[in-house]
Amino acid sequence: MESEQHQIILAIESSCDETSASVVRDGVVLSNIIATQKVHEEYGGVVPELASRAHLQNIVPVVDQALKAAQISKESLHAIAFTQAPGLLGALLVGSSFAKGLAQALDIPLIPVHHMQAHVLAHFIEDPKPTFPFLCLTVSGGHTQIVLCHAPLDMEILGETIDDAAGEAFDKIAKMLELPYPGGPLIDKYAQEGNPRAFEFPIPNLEGLNFSFSGVKTAVLYFLQKKKAIDPDFVKENLKDICASVQYTIVKALMKKFEKAAKAYGVSHIGVAGGVSANSGLRTAISELGQKYKWQVYLPKFEYCTDNAAMIAITAHYKMLQKEFTDLKAVPTARAAWK
Ligand code: KG4
Ligand code: ZN
Numbered sequence: 001m002e003s004e005q006h007q008i009i010l011a012i013e014s015s016c017d018e019t020s021a022s023v024v025r026d027g028v029v030l031s032n033i034i035a036t037q038k039v040h041e042e043y044g045g046v047v048p049e050l051a052s053r054a055h056l057q058n059i060v061p062v063v064d065q066a067l068k069a070a071q072i073s074k075e076s077l078h079a080i081a082f083t084q085a086p087g088l089l090g091a092l093l094v095g096s097s098f099a100k101g102l103a104q105a106l107d108i109p110l111i112p113v114h115h116m117q118a119h120v121l122a123h124f125i126e127d128p129k130p131t132f133p134f135l136c137l138t139v140s141g142g143h144t145q146i147v148l149c150h151a152p153l154d155m156e157i158l159g160e161t162i163d164d165a166a167g168e169a170f171d172k173i174a175k176m177l178e179l180p181y182p183g184g185p186l187i188d189k190y191a192q193e194g195n196p197r198a199f200e201f202p203i204p205n206l207e208g209l210n211f212s213f214s215g216v217k218t219a220v221l222y223f224l225q226k227k228k229a230i231d232p233d234f235v236k237e238n239l240k241d242i243c244a245s246v247q248y249t250i251v252k253a254l255m256k257k258f259e260k261a262a263k264a265y266g267v268s269h270i271g272v273a274g275g276v277s278a279n280s281g282l283r284t285a286i287s288e289l290g291q292k293y294k295w296q297v298y299l300p301k302f303e304y305c306t307d308n309a310a311m312i313a314i315t316a317h318y319k320m321l322q323k324e325f326t327d328l329k330a331v332p333t334a335r336a337a338w339k
Contacts, residue, residue: 015087
């Protein structure tokens with residue numbers, strides 16, 4: 001079972017507030033253990049120092065669980081993969097240092113993985129896998145990108161946000177509504193019972209394929225200030241309609257550029273990735289877009305949308321096939337170019 005002809009990789013993800021480990025054998029994910037750090041909730045956002053400390057506490061049990069769930073021993077691993085960038089530097093250091101130590105102890109190669117490339121490749125964990133060229137809308141707490149994929153490791157960014165990420169806009173607006181962090185999933189929950197056309201917020205009108213969300217955020221802030229001055233209970237009384245209207249605006253802004261990109265590049269295989277791809281409004285919108293043009297739509301399972309090590313593992317699988325390794329000198333970086 002664990003013989004030499006297999007390619008078995010342990011992958012570690014620690015870029016933000018999820019400590020995760022996954023084992024992949026020959027491109028098949030055998031386990032994906034995720035420890036979500038609850039410590040940040042009371043601060044209304046991720047506190048970098050607390051994230052690093054929580055990773056330190058979580059990493060050994062999470063890796064042990066991932067190996068156990070996959071029924072793989074450390075000795076039968078062929079490589080260790082880790083998220084090298086982008087992310088919180090202290091958080092990345094925990095995962096990368098652990099990966100380096102284990103790779104050195106087992107005398108096996110190290111595979112560095114770019115977190116944003118991994119979000120896109122989350123589509124390749126399960127069947128049916130996308131056909132190339134594949135266009136992916138990657139929407140997370142830190143990024144908003146339209147990515148054109150020619151092959152698993154050959155991708156280009158066609159457009160991205162010039163200010164806030166879509167998830168950041170969801171979370172910051174949720175904070176204005178006094179919802180706990182991360183507010184994106186809660187806006188989604190309340191939006192499902194609200195009227196998306198109750199309140200109108202401006203859709204950013206940027207040229208090309210880039211996005212901007214800071215204007216939406218400011219428009220909602222001023223709108224709430226004005227309404228609350230007249231009625232202090234305005235948010236409480238209108239929460240569902242506000243959430244539905246905010247979600248409608250953000251999803252519309254995302255879909256406008258995504259549709260434009262797919263048409264401009266003649267792509268008919270499309271998908272969404274990243275934490276915000278769990279959003280029900282976005283999932284419906286992309287499915288409707290697919291129906292409209294008869295395009296093939298790919299939506300990853302929820303557990304592969306938000307941060308997880310399975311996406312790092314599948315990326316490492318493709319990198320190992322091309323022998324894209326690094327050595328013990330590898331250092332994580334908070335920001336990094338695409339490759
Ligand atoms: O990819 P991810 O787990 O972490 C980053 O790499 O940033 O994305 C987290 C983001 C957060 O902003 C969170 O609020 C958002 O994804 N998110 C959602 C939903 N689920 C997660 N936003 C809107 N609706 C959701 N259902
Ligand atoms: Zn992410």
